[in-house]
Amino acid sequence: MTEQLTVVAHLRALDGQIEETKAFLSGLIEPTRAEPGCIEYWLHQDDEDPAEFTFYENWTSRAEWDKHMEMPHLQAFADVKDKVFELQKLRLMSMISDAVSTR
Template structure:
């Protein structure tokens, strides 16, 4: 199977941008050490500071799914509960 690309779009509530950003930043170092993680990059929109995008590449979907149930992701979800306006996740495959 081809590697899996994840595009995760997180839009914080305007009043909670700093909190959400802080919690997202906590995920980076630990996630990059996980088995199967190729890239895990966080971006913040220049025009809309409430909008964050994770661009991720994983060796397999199974390894990404293991990431999704890790304790650090659960801690992020608890810390940001009610503070995120929208969340969209796309599983993608490179086709070129």
């Protein structure tokens, strides 16, 4: 077992705020991927319901994700949340398989 942490966050744009949500969330990608503990940080938009967004993230450890949550761009997340989108579900999961890819 590794210390690696997987995070899956489901968000929903508020009525009429899909493009604003997409732009804001997309702006989190570059600074987050530059953080030392970030392994993967992917943003998805649902094909059938474009108001639904999902982040899929992998971090070297919970401690690194905790540092991420204190970064200025994540503080902006807190300011925008509930004005443009809502966080529907946040799942923190421990990696129990080997983290090495076979691809």
